[in-house]
Amino acid sequence: MYTDNKNKHIPKISIQRLAVYLQVLESLDVDGVEVITSEPLAKACDVNASQIRKDLTYFGEFGVRGVGYNVKSLMASISEALGINREWPTVLVGAGNLGRSLVGHNGFKQTRFKIVGVFDCDPFKIGEEIAGLEVVCTQRLKEKIADLKVEIGIIATPPERAQRAANHLVSAGIKGILNFAPARIFVPTYVNVEYVDYFHYLYSLAFQITHDKR
Amino acid sequence: MYTDNKNKHIPKISIQRLAVYLQVLESLDVDGVEVITSEPLAKACDVNASQIRKDLTYFGEFGVRGVGYNVKSLMASISEALGINREWPTVLVGAGNLGRSLVGHNGFKQTRFKIVGVFDCDPFKIGEEIAGLEVVCTQRLKEKIADLKVEIGIIATPPERAQRAANHLVSAGIKGILNFAPARIFVPTYVNVEYVDYFHYLYSLAFQITHDKR
Structure with a gap:
């Protein structure tokens, strides 16, 4: 879950990457993908997998080892973290x-x-x-x-x-x-x-x- | 000097930062600044100084410890590295x-x-x-x-x-x-x-x- 404290020192560049992750997740969601591991997600986002995992730790843990991230819940968390879960x-x-x-x-x-x-x-x-x-x-x-x-x-x-x-x-x-x-x-x-x-x-x-x- | 070998694995995000450094250096040059250390350069570029030093090592060493970077020669090196020293x-x-x-x-x-x-x-x-x-x-x-x-x-x-x-x-x-x-x-x-x-x-x-x- 989003915790304010962890957000205090997120580098700006991570925010921009989160926006990219969100857009990629949105298109995966449209394509009906429900769960994705960090490797294919990283490939689709054009960054490396360790970078994605690191960026997401700012917002707490979402991925389940060996299973991956739930696309919808990761989208919701990133939206909330970015503050775009509203108009x-x-x-x-x-x-x-x-x-x-x-x-x-x-x-x-x-x-x-x-x-x-x-x-x-x-x-x-x-x-x-x-x-x-x-x-x-x-x-x-x-x-x-x-x-x-x-x-x-x-x-x-x-x-x-x-x-x-x-x-x-x-x-x-x-x-x-x-x-x-x-x-x-x-x-x-x-x-x-x-x-x-x-x-x-x-x-x-x-x-x-x-x-x-x- | 620019060496091709070192460039092989520059992350894309560093290229974008180099573009920012170049623009900041160009405006420093216009303002008559001849030498700058990594701290004020970093501040003007909105990144941290260690990031700048790291990005520049991809292109070899330019900075002189305690003196800083020569603005014009750093501009020339980045332009050459980016491939924009031509039309x-x-x-x-x-x-x-x-x-x-x-x-x-x-x-x-x-x-x-x-x-x-x-x-x-x-x-x-x-x-x-x-x-x-x-x-x-x-x-x-x-x-x-x-x-x-x-x-x-x-x-x-x-x-x-x-x-x-x-x-x-x-x-x-x-x-x-x-x-x-x-x-x-x-x-x-x-x-x-x-x-x-x-x-x-x-x-x-x-x-x-x-x-x-x-």
């Missing part, structure tokens, strides 16, 4: 091309994260409708967030507007920011920030291709 | 909202990855111009890729078209695919695939916010 309404700042593609992203249909508000400061975009959501002036973030009980904000603005978007989100009381803009943002320490940086993946591909040739 | 022309399949936002992404101006071709199978998009690139029919990928000496393809199609895009890229001789579509793709083992999944980051934020409250 997470989020708001999006930036109704440009990236913002539009995010609103339409399948993940928001398939997970418990939902985009419930879209904001932009461009008067030409305000009032427009994107997938059933009306684009609202960024100045109104505070009032809207209070209504919607939102804790996570997504920034999909051009880089030069990212800090202003962050300021609006922070003063509206947001607790976490997912920043797609290729710019560092500065927020109080109680606000969590994650940066989405595609270029890490390109670096990784470049490395693999270069290495394959050698 | 990487890439092509994009999918000229929708996400594709458009990628073509305009600052990273393609600031790094040595360049989008040199945009493809789509939608007759309404073919012939359109996006940031100076004409959208070309996906059927013509093979001929274009040979001309452009491209090894990396980016998929930004809807999920149901991702596999077809991958097939076109593979038969055109691409070596690596960055897949933004929320769908698994199946390719021969000699083709490297990276998936961009935003939801990992949302999971991580949810965990942090949940944990902060406890």
Whole structure:
């Protein structure tokens, strides 16, 4: 079972791996798999088995030696540990091309994260409708967030507007920011920030291709 | 110096960290920092100092005890090791909202990855111009890729078209695919695939916010 105490010092990188495990488990569950041992689970997750076992010890013991993990109960435990066993309404700042593609992203249909508000400061975009959501002036973030009980904000603005978007989100009381803009943002320490940086993946591909040739 | 032998078994996760170190070093370099010890470097990279030292040993020793790492030479070594000390022309399949936002992404101006071709199978998009690139029919990928000496393809199609895009890229001789579509793709083992999944980051934020409250 999830115990708060054990969670105190989980490295961030383990959290990201837990998210991968969860997604793999979800697809196993859809395929009707009920029990899985750490080796095939590790293979499907592209990590080694000892890593999986180690990551899962942060949350207590789930696996039965020689039998494996129960897929559904492991999913439930990881969801609970990650805090995603409930809905997470989020708001999006930036109704440009990236913002539009995010609103339409399948993940928001398939997970418990939902985009419930879209904001932009461009008067030409305000009032427009994107997938059933009306684009609202960024100045109104505070009032809207209070209504919607939102804790996570997504920034999909051009880089030069990212800090202003962050300021609006922070003063509206947001607790976490997912920043797609290729710019560092500065927020109080109680606000969590994650940066989405595609270029890490390109670096990784470049490395693999270069290495394959050698 | 970079030695091929040492690189054989670098875990993928270290490659991603190296990409982070490189970006941090680049911004230190811009700020005029010439030498840095592992502790402040680790802090800027959001990992621990022993992790950095361990990751860098894969590439041989760079740091001088009590002095630190020379920023420029460490950048050069990581770039060489990652294989990004040269241009990487890439092509994009999918000229929708996400594709458009990628073509305009600052990273393609600031790094040595360049989008040199945009493809789509939608007759309404073919012939359109996006940031100076004409959208070309996906059927013509093979001929274009040979001309452009491209090894990396980016998929930004809807999920149901991702596999077809991958097939076109593979038969055109691409070596690596960055897949933004929320769908698994199946390719021969000699083709490297990276998936961009935003939801990992949302999971991580949810965990942090949940944990902060406890």
